[in-house]
Amino acid sequence: MKIHEYQAIEIFQKEGVPVIDGHIASESGEAAGIAKKIGYPVVLKAQVLAGGRGKAGGIKFVEKQEDLEKTFRQLQELKIKEYGIEKILVARAVDIKEEFYVGIAVDNLRNSVVLIASSSGGIDIEATARENPGAIRKFYLNKDKSIDKTRWLEFICPVFKDSSHQQTVTAIFQGLIRIFFDNDCSLVEINPLVIDGQGEIFAADAKINFDDNALFRHEDIYKMRDLTFEDPDEREAEGYGLSFVKLDGNVGCIVNGAGLAMGTMDMIQLTGGQPANFLDVGGSSDPEKVLNAIKIILKNKNVKVILINIFGGITRCDDIAKGILEAKKQLDISAPLIVRLAGTNEGEGQELLTQNGIRTFSTMREAVSQAVRLGRES
Numbered sequence: 001m002k003i004h005e006y007q008a009i010e011i012f013q014k015e016g017v018p019v020i021d022g023h024i025a026s027e028s029g030e031a032a033g034i035a036k037k038i039g040y041p042v043v044l045k046a047q048v049l050a051g052g053r054g055k056a057g058g059i060k061f062v063e064k065q066e067d068l069e070k071t072f073r074q075l076q077e078l079k080i081k082e083y084g085i086e087k088i089l090v091a092r093a094v095d096i097k098e099e100f101y102v103g104i105a106v107d108n109l110r111n112s113v114v115l116i117a118s119s120s121g122g123i124d125i126e127a128t129a130r131e132n133p134g135a136i137r138k139f140y141l142n143k144d145k146s147i148d149k150t151r152w153l154e155f156i157c158p159v160f161k162d163s164s165h166q167q168t169v170t171a172i173f174q175g176l177i178r179i180f181f182d183n184d185c186s187l188v189e190i191n192p193l194v195i196d197g198q199g200e201i202f203a204a205d206a207k208i209n210f211d212d213n214a215l216f217r218h219e220d221i222y223k224m225r226d227l228t229f230e231d232p233d234e235r236e237a238e239g240y241g242l243s244f245v246k247l248d249g250n251v252g253c254i255v256n257g258a259g260l261a262m263g264t265m266d267m268i269q270l271t272g273g274q275p276a277n278f279l280d281v282g283g284s285s286d287p288e289k290v291l292n293a294i295k296i297i298l299k300n301k302n303v304k305v306i307l308i309n310i311f312g313g314i315t316r317c318d319d320i321a322k323g324i325l326e327a328k329k330q331l332d333i334s335a336p337l338i339v340r341l342a343g344t345n346e347g348e349g350q351e352l353l354t355q356n357g358i359r360t361f362s363t364m365r366e367a368v369s370q371a372v373r374l375g376r377e378s
């Protein structure tokens with residue numbers, strides 16, 4: 001789950017990370033009041049859960065009161081990656097002398113949490129990592145999450161030259177570490193961390209992502225969820241207890257188990273096709289889930305064929321077949337159904353489907369080839 005900059009700023013403040021004075025506004029009158037309190041010039045920052053906001057025109061400077069309303073309205077009319085803008089952060093405009101990147105992320109290859117610092121802040125950090133990896137410094141915590149002092153100085157000093165800045169940044173990192181672990185984050189990032197004309201340091205942007213699987217133990221965080229930025233089909237699937245991720249291809253997939261679902265998508269790709277989604281109906285054997293899965297997949301207009309790949313363990317193939325037949329009864333399914341059932345009660349399942357004119361395949365390879373072929377032909 002992602003949260004907005006203004007929400008992340010509140011969390012930063014609680015942990016002593018220096019942020020820029022600002023407040024959130026939904027209309028221009030409100031913004032004018034905030035700007036008056038803060039003092040001009042101010043920056044208006046569109047609150048969207050999408051990257052590259054600055055480049056998309058989502059950040060605007062306002063020098064004086066007369067310009068505020070017009071600029072605010074311009075920003076309200078802007079769309080960033082198809083998203084409209086409802087909330088705008090009004091913040092004091094800082095005179096920025098230097099921009100840095102600091103953050104904490106999960107390093108999947110090292111199976112560890114990594115602290116990152118770079119003097120090339122502000123811009124696209126992924127591009128810097130590709131083109132100039134030397135400009136990005138990394139630090140790994142000790143096993144007990146403590147900091148090794150010698151290694152710490154080697155990490156921080158090449159990026160922040162001034163010793164008072166080194167102290168401030170160390171305190172900032174300590175705050176970020178607390179935020180990261182206390183909230184089960186997957187990313188905490190300040191880009192840019194800025195130094196102004198007086199040599200003061202502030203977080204000029206704030207980004208926090210959370211591990212969805214740990215949200216159940218962070219009610220306060222979960223409350224910040226903004227559904228307007230989430231895919232409506234993915235949200236609906238979540239309500240049905242299905243793990244669903246939308247993709248770009250035309251082969252709709254319904255599979256039981258995340259591993260088999262990934263394997264199915266790999267095989268589709270290797271056979272020359274493209275999956276339209278990841279969908280795991282789970283290990284249960286509920287016909288209703290199959291019905292809902294087909295419902296969700298049919299909403300995607302790119303889907304030309306539906307591939308159902310089930311390996312029955314706890315899941316019983318005849319229950320899956322019942323779900324498919326129920327879906328055929330209730331829904332207008334124009335895409336062909338390609339079904340492979342193997343495992344518990346496969347005979348019963350296959351018979352139910354065959355009786356109703358749905359052909360089944362006994363191997364995954366055959367089913368995938370057929371689905372990819374139909375996807376290509378349509």
Ligand code: GDP
Pocket residue numbers: 043045051052053054055059092093094095096099121122123191192204205206
């Ligand atoms: P992002 O594009 O969503 O990452 O938006 P940021 O909040 O990081 O802002 C992008 C860029 O706008 C920053 O790197 C700064 O160069 C600039 N910016 C943001 N706030 C201020 C500010 O208060 N003063 C100045 N001078 N520049 C700012």
Ligand code: MN
Pocket residue numbers: 122191192205
């Ligand atoms: Mn940024």
